[in-house]
Amino acid sequence: EYGEDEGDESDLAARPPVVTVMGHVDHGKTKLLDALRHTNVQAKEAGGITQSIGAYQIETEVGGDERKITFIDTPGHEAFTAMRARGAKSTDIAVLVVAADDGVMPQTIEALNHAKAADVPVVVAVNKIDKPGADPTKVRGQLMEFGLTPEEYGGDTMFVDVSAVTHQGLDSLLEAIILTADAALDLRANPEMAAQGVAIEAHLDQGRGPVATVLIQRGTLHKGDSIVAGSAHGRVRAMIDDHGDTVDEAPPSMPVQVLGLTSVPGAGDNFLVVEDDRIARQIAAKREARMRAAQQAAGSRRKTLEELFEQMEKGETSELTLILKGDGAGSVEALEDALAKIDVSDEVSLRVIDRGVGAITETNVSLAAASTPHAVIIGFNVRPTAQAARLADQENVDIRYYSVIYDAIDEIEAALKGMLKPIFEEKTLGRAEIREIFRSSKFGNIAGCMVLDGVIRRNAKVRLLRDGVVVTETTVASLRREKDDVTEVREGFECGMTLASYSDIQTGDVIETYEMVEKPRS
Numbered sequence: 216e217y218g219e220d221e222g223d224e225s226d227l228a229a230r231p232p233v234v235t236v237m238g239h240v241d242h243g244k245t246k247l248l249d250a251l252r253h254t255n256v257q258a259k260e261a262g263g264i265t266q267s268i269g270a271y272q273i274e275t276e277v278g279g280d281e282r283k284i285t286f287i288d289t290p291g292h293e294a295f296t297a298m299r300a301r302g303a304k305s306t307d308i309a310v311l312v313v314a315a316d317d318g319v320m321p322q323t324i325e326a327l328n329h330a331k332a333a334d335v336p337v338v339v340a341v342n343k344i345d346k347p348g349a350d351p352t353k354v355r356g357q358l359m360e361f362g363l364t365p366e367e368y369g370g371d372t373m374f375v376d377v378s379a380v381t382h383q384g385l386d387s388l389l390e391a392i393i394l395t396a397d398a399a400l401d402l403r404a405n406p407e408m409a410a411q412g413v414a415i416e417a418h419l420d421q422g423r424g425p426v427a428t429v430l431i432q433r434g435t436l437h438k439g440d441s442i443v444a445g446s447a448h449g450r451v452r453a454m455i456d457d458h459g460d461t462v463d464e465a466p467p468s469m470p471v472q473v474l475g476l477t478s479v480p481g482a483g484d485n486f487l488v489v490e491d492d493r494i495a496r497q498i499a500a501k502r503e504a505r506m507r508a509a510q511q512a513a514g515s516r517r518k519t520l521e522e523l524f525e526q527m528e529k530g531e532t533s534e535l536t537l538i539l540k541g542d543g544a545g546s547v548e549a550l551e552d553a554l555a556k557i558d559v560s561d562e563v564s565l566r567v568i569d570r571g572v573g574a575i576t577e578t579n580v581s582l583a584a585a586s587t588p589h590a591v592i593i594g595f596n597v598r599p600t601a602q603a604a605r606l607a608d609q610e611n612v613d614i615r616y617y618s619v620i621y622d623a624i625d626e627i628e629a630a631l632k633g634m635l636k637p638i639f640e641e642k643t644l645g646r647a648e649i650r651e652i653f654r655s656s657k658f659g660n661i662a663g664c665m666v667l668d669g670v671i672r673r674n675a676k677v678r679l680l681r682d683g684v685v686v687t688e689t690t691v692a693s694l695r696r697e698k699d700d701v702t703e704v705r706e707g708f709e710c711g712m713t714l715a716s717y718s719d720i721q722t723g724d725v726i727e728t729y730e731m732v733e734k735p736r737s
């Protein structure tokens with residue numbers, strides 16, 4: 216899936232899977248990552264862990280072969296999704312950690328939804344099985360309701376019972392990761408080409424300057440290579456692996472700390488090796504400019520459901536993805552049920568990638584932004600947090616508010632059927648009565664009016680009423696107070712007015728002015 220410039224089939228070599236650990240808080244993600252790393256380090260070397268660089272690689276034996284697995288050392292789906300929102304696919308497999316004594320919890324499902332949205336296969340680690348209250352069977356049952364059927368029940372998701380404390384089951388977990396990768400993914404890369412990958416962590420070190428941990432996705436990174444990472448650039452002065460050892464090259468799927476950049480890239484920035492320093496500098500400058508332009512554009516432009524539908528019409532996309540947030544489990548469920556009943560054509564589809572109760576959060580927005588095209592967030596009697604609203608602006612995520620389920624359904628149905636146009640409604644501005652008529656050779660008939668209520672504006676739409684019957688519809692062509700041209704006249708004042716393309720006025724006629732305003736969709 217990484218580009219076409221990888222060379223021939225024969226140039227591709229297997230690469231290790233890259234894994235992110237996700238799950239509910241306190242279910243043991245950190246402990247599990249530590250345990251996995253520790254077992255491996257102990258087996259390989261005496262000194263133990265020297266430092267963490269944001270990711271590590273371990274070796275395990277599966278079916279007689281030594282196989283490597285790369286773990287991203289930041290547990291949780293936030294980092295994973297933030298990277299995805301920036302366009303980087305950093306993970307091949309998600310390990311979903313569920314504590315066997317606690318069972319499936321809200322963040323378990325949230326994490327699962329993030330993995331599904333990223334189309335990443337899931338291996339379930341049923342953790343804490345050393346605890347007295349552990350019920351691994353119950354966890355399997357609970358997750359089946361969310362579409363993860365254990366392999367032992369005929370499904371295609373591997374569930375492994377583990378304990379991050381006693382280390383029970385860790386080897387089986389590693390094996391399950393390899394087996395899942397082999398069965399579901401074709402993880403190969405060309406190690407001979409110039410390296411490309413993603414920055415997963417970066418900071419400014421007092422003594423060493425900018426330090427970035429990069430994950431090599433294809434090619435091999437060498438000491439001395441000129442690189443660009445986001446809008447940072449430089450030459451690889453030194454590389455340090457996850458044991459703290461200096462290395463001279465890093466092949467696909469290997470995480471490595473890079474020294475020698477001139478500034479600090481962002482997590483999720485793509486990096487690549489280029490011919491020389493000059494080109495690196497040029498590309499970095501271009502990226503910087505593009506980033507600035509994108510930031511500005513994001514401020515002035517909001518992606519809307521209408522635009523999404525336009526894309527659908529043009530065949531650029533055929534899927535409308537939604538995230539549902541509501542004030543109660545009942546309303547969210549009702550909304551989703553009703554959505555499921557929308558009858559749409561086969562060419563377009565509707566997919567709910569996440570749902571939940573409560574305010575719209577940053578996590579919701581980042582998940583929406585990580586989908587292509589962006590998912591639309593439906594808020595049913597809920598609003599976003601301040602941070603979420605800001606992020607939605609930045610990322611061009613469309614949030615729609617509703618307080619009536621049928622309004623939401625109608626609008627989504629309309630969007631899917633191509634009928635969604637902004638709805639305008641009439642707002643009355645004011646009314647004036649014609650008290651006198653002045654005849655002017657230059658302007659035709661001028662209506663001498665008294666504004667009865669509201670305001671009369673130049674260019675406003677007009678409905679001319681005679682005894683309550685609409686005589687004509689036109690606009691206010693000119694408006695005067697005393698001798699001056701004015702843009703508006705308020706209630707209780709006299710004015711002179713001419714109407715565009717109509718001069719057959721009579722005293723006693725009522726001029727009603729109005730404007731069309733876009734109806735708020737809430």
Ligand code: GDP
Nearest residue numbers: 239240241242243244245246342343378379380
């Ligand atoms: P995280 O929030 O998912 O990263 O969870 P942590 O790794 O911080 O673990 C939360 C708590 O559960 C800590 O007190 C751990 O020591 C404990 N814990 C994690 N895994 C296990 C396990 O397998 N067995 C037991 N008994 N406790 C565990």
